[in-house]
Amino acid sequence: MGDKRAMPAAEPQIETDLPGEETKRLVEADERVISPSSPRAYPLAIERASGVTVTDVDGNTFWDFASGIAVTNVGHNHEQVVEAAKDQLDTLVYPAFCDYYSPEPVRLAERLVELAPGDSSKQLFFGNSGTEAVEAGMKLARHHTGRHRFIAFEGAFHGRTMGSLSLTASKTKYKRKFGPLVPGVDHVPYPDQSAADGPEDALERTFDALEDLLRTRVPADEVAGIVVEPIQGEGGYVVPPEGFHQRLREFADEHGMLLIADEIQTGFGRTGEWFAMDHWDVEPDITLMGKGIANGLPMSAMVARSDVMSWESGTHASTYHGNPVAAAASNAVIDVIEEEGLLANARTVGAHLQAELTDLAAEVDEISTVRGRGLMIGVEFTDPRTGEALGDLSEEIMHAAWKRGLMILPCGQSTIRFAPPLTITREQASTAADIFADAVADAVVATER
CATH class of the missing domain: 3.40.640.10 (Type I PLP-dependent aspartate aminotransferase-like (Major domain))
Structure with missing residues (x-):
């Protein structure tokens, strides 16, 4: 693998309340002039990005494990x-x-x-x-x-x-x-x-x-x-x-x-x-x-x-x-x-990330399925007693992950998608899985209340 993936990007750093003040001002301006038909997952206002790292207008840094929506496959702003x-x-x-x-x-x-x-x-x-x-x-x-x-x-x-x-x-x-x-x-x-x-x-x-x-x-x-x-x-x-x-x-x-x-x-x-x-x-x-x-x-x-x-x-x-x-x-x-051998990297790091998420599923009753190929992985949440989709829980988890600096998106009725850049390392995948596990734990507790 290339040198760019040999040194993982610094972990996400959240320096302000989310959303920050500059983000709030931008959201207000957006709502005045942009069609309401354009959906937003959460109030994140991106100023710049590089590789897997995204920086918002308030200076907070996040890891984009959605790659936009499976768009920036070789990472944001790849130099080449x-x-x-x-x-x-x-x-x-x-x-x-x-x-x-x-x-x-x-x-x-x-x-x-x-x-x-x-x-x-x-x-x-x-x-x-x-x-x-x-x-x-x-x-x-x-x-x-x-x-x-x-x-x-x-x-x-x-x-x-x-x-x-x-x-x-x-x-x-x-x-x-x-x-x-x-x-x-x-x-x-x-x-x-x-x-x-x-x-x-x-x-x-x-x-x-x-x-x-x-x-x-x-x-x-x-x-x-x-x-x-x-x-x-x-x-x-x-x-x-x-x-x-x-x-x-x-x-x-x-x-x-x-x-x-x-x-x-x-x-x-x-x-x-x-x-x-x-x-x-x-x-x-x-x-x-x-x-x-x-x-x-x-x-x-x-x-x-x-x-x-x-x-x-x-x-x-x-x-x-x-x-x-x-x-x-x-x-x-x-x-x-x-x-950069990114097809092979997607297979090996994707298998590693899927294994980490599968280990998490063994500990969380609400995770019914972890599925995918390469770096296209879905984690589905359902009621362990009834099998019904837990859409509210998956939304709560998505927001909890964002507040920890991990950008993920939903799909289906109650599935969280992982579609990070093909350039990520095993270490980054493991860190993201840990952040996600913390978000899941907090969201499950919050919804039980």
Whole structure:
């Protein structure tokens, strides 16, 4: 591993009450001018960041074990990524890639089609956000197949624009008052490897639901594609049973449907492989990329097999797609992951962190499951007597951890997600697990009162 990870960052240091006075002033200003639709986990106002360390406007330092939301995979403001973006800023900011050609995004595209799961020849469309990649994938699937329907999964999150929102099925508030959405989307259960009745039964429930859907409500020859997260993100960091993706690939092939993998949160080393589908050796027809692609600069990509990328010039485009500054950052991200051995680090440190959290679960009755791959780990809290989700407890734990300097975020009904930078060390993972354990202990006591 590189020298940058040989010396762990100083532990979090909280110097003021939280939130501090400068943070309070910024929050008040924000509330006056920023749309209330933008959710905030807790009142943290970030001034600067480096690696895993975030400093707020009051001078408190935190460890970001959410990486934004699985975005800063090589750590905040990685020197190599920042330098690449700065160099590109000095050369060219906007080439109108939708009308002309530019070297940096083409160089990136050549690398991404090689890194995407599977050995087939591929082509790529750049976007600016994950939801744009999803929309592009939906449009391409309809155009290529001549079909209009989609199948997605309960608990899925694919974005908040109208097409992607139609696929999303994780929280009702995302859809309230926005209907009618894009028609022709149906959802089936996503199988959970840690299901109470076992992974085999969970797997069969999913495929029984798929068969029932085609038998009773949806003509198979109208379905353009099946959209799936290899590991569910917002739905609770849910890992599917072994064999799920292979069977889903077979099911799609049997019915002439495209398999569309949403790797927006699972990509760029998050699970210990470049993309999570690599764990199962399954090649999607379309792979959606975003979040960690450029370490914080706005960029996404929709990669498809060349025979699927069958639409003609002008069918789909975007003013800012293929931005060379974001492309330069993304090329640097790929370099850093390769040069610093971050895939292997995500696997080894991720296994260590998951083991530490599993040890904690043995001591805390309210932790029902610890699950994940690489540095994408979820800790779920349920009532040990009833099995009901303890959403209030997980929220309390999240805030208690923040007040100790550990930034984590929720997902699912009552799961805390761990998605730290791929650069963290075993020592940092252990320290974070200790901070989390203290937060859990205090939150459990507080909720019992």
